Amino acid sequence: MGHRLKIGIVGAGIGGITAAVAMQQRGLNVVVYEQSPALGEIGAGITVGPNANKVVNGLGLEDEFEALSSASPHVGTLDNKTGERLSYEIRGKENFLKMYGSVSRLMHRADVHAALERAFNTNDDALKLNHKLTEIEQNDDGVTLRFANGVTDRCDVAVACDGLKSMVRDTLFETEPPKFTGFLAWRGLVPRSKVPNVSLDPHFAAFTAEDKMFGRYPVRHGTLINYVANARRPGFTSESWKETADIAEVLEEFEGWHEDVVSIIRATPGARANRWALHSREPLDTWVSGRVCLLGDAAHPMTPFYGMGAGMAMEDAAVLARCLEASGDDWEGALQRYERARIGRANKFHRGSLERGKTYMSADPAARSKTPNAGMEDEMSYDAMSVPI
Numbered sequence: 001m002g003h004r005l006k007i008g009i010v011g012a013g014i015g016g017i018t019a020a021v022a023m024q025q026r027g028l029n030v031v032v033y034e035q036s037p038a039l040g041e042i043g044a045g046i047t048v049g050p051n052a053n054k055v056v057n058g059l060g061l062e063d064e065f066e067a068l069s070s071a072s073p074h075v076g077t078l079d080n081k082t083g084e085r086l087s088y089e090i091r092g093k094e095n096f097l098k099m100y101g102s103v104s105r106l107m108h109r110a111d112v113h114a115a116l117e118r119a120f121n122t123n124d125d126a127l128k129l130n131h132k133l134t135e136i137e138q139n140d141d142g143v144t145l146r147f148a149n150g151v152t153d154r155c156d157v158a159v160a161c162d163g164l165k166s167m168v169r170d171t172l173f174e175t176e177p178p179k180f181t182g183f184l185a186w187r188g189l190v191p192r193s194k195v196p197n198v199s200l201d202p203h204f205a206a207f208t209a210e211d212k213m214f215g216r217y218p219v220r221h222g223t224l225i226n227y228v229a230n231a232r233r234p235g236f237t238s239e240s241w242k243e244t245a246d247i248a249e250v251l252e253e254f255e256g257w258h259e260d261v262v263s264i265i266r267a268t269p270g271a272r273a274n275r276w277a278l279h280s281r282e283p284l285d286t287w288v289s290g291r292v293c294l295l296g297d298a299a300h301p302m303t304p305f306y307g308m309g310a311g312m313a314m315e316d317a318a319v320l321a322r323c324l325e326a327s328g329d330d331w332e333g334a335l336q337r338y339e340r341a342r343i344g345r346a347n348k349f350h351r352g353s354l355e356r357g358k359t360y361m362s363a364d365p366a367a368r369s370k371t372p373n374a375g376m377e378d379e380m381s382y383d384a385m386s387v388p389i
């Protein structure tokens, strides 16, 4: 082609912004289009596993992430009423480094996003806010992107990081619409000072019962406790897949549970929790259509039961940047390498996370007592920075 490829990234969630940083660091020319008027992430916690932290380290952000994170020294599953330990795993830093080559971090999502934003060089007009993509078309010369604000732009390759409801996926790929998985999730961030008596041992705890589970862990050096409360409610219907709910609804759902669970829910700021009707789509067998590829939730919108969706998006981003760098002007070869390197692993987590939700909330107590990463331990040592491409 003879000129420097222009890579258009649609969506500046954790996937899009990681891709932008990883590509810029490899000397690629990127423009990010985000529909929102400002960058950011929701107020909630996030687990950043050792696999995701290898990407973080590879981007040179290790110290920054370390300063913003809480360690995760132990994880466990607990009986929902008595709090008795059903499983318990020590996750010492040394241990994790030895087993997986990196640590696991518990963080505030806004801190993760902000650290990535700081690493993103927005000079040269590399960030276009208020750009909601409404049409995408391609021909032999490139991709045309049309936005709701009336702007039209062109790029050589487009990377769709536009999330679960990806319009790019709907337009260019054979896909069914997002479907309700039968699981609801309520999330909140509670100041530790409001619940001083709640035990934080294990650091990451999942209280499990048939059809329900409650996970909690501290973030921001223990000043906040993040929780995710899940219930299986196949018949649930709501127009909105994401909205806020009165905590009375969550308290009713978790009535009679261990006092730590009840006091955390009760302390939710403003007495309202964010509620998701968890949606997903069937895994795809290709993420590439001509000059356009999918990344992150657009490619594999998984349920949160392995806490891996954002980690997978970060892995995708690192691998795609490496493929584009390695292939030079051969974007076609780069996209094929990317898909080949990533699709099997991501689809495994995509399918596995739904199954993990079912075991967490199984009728069988032995299944419910499994450790949080059960079934995927071997996958944690994956290194997106060095995996063959």
Ligand SMILES: Cc1cc2nc3c(=O)[nH]c(=O)nc-3n(C[C@H](O)[C@H](O)[C@H](O)COP(=O)(O)OP(=O)(O)OC[C@H]3O[C@@H](n4cnc5c(N)ncnc54)[C@H](O)[C@@H]3O)c2cc1C
Binding pocket: 010, 011, 012, 013, 014, 015, 016, 033, 034, 035, 036, 045, 046, 047, 048, 131, 132, 133, 134, 161, 162, 163, 164, 166, 167, 185, 187, 228, 276, 295, 296, 297, 298, 302, 303, 304, 306, 307, 308, 309, 310, 311, 312, 313
């Ligand atoms: C309850 C819950 C808990 C979770 N916990 C974890 C966890 O602990 N660890 C973990 O790794 N993952 C977790 N996940 C999954 C994780 O949140 C997602 O996988 C991840 O955020 C996906 O990132 P993304 O960048 O692909 O998509 P998104 O975060 O959805 O970002 C998409 C971006 O694209 C923009 N956009 C959309 N459409 C357009 C358009 N037409 N034009 C322009 N811009 C557009 C959006 O505004 C947004 O900024 C959890 C998910 C849920 C629901």
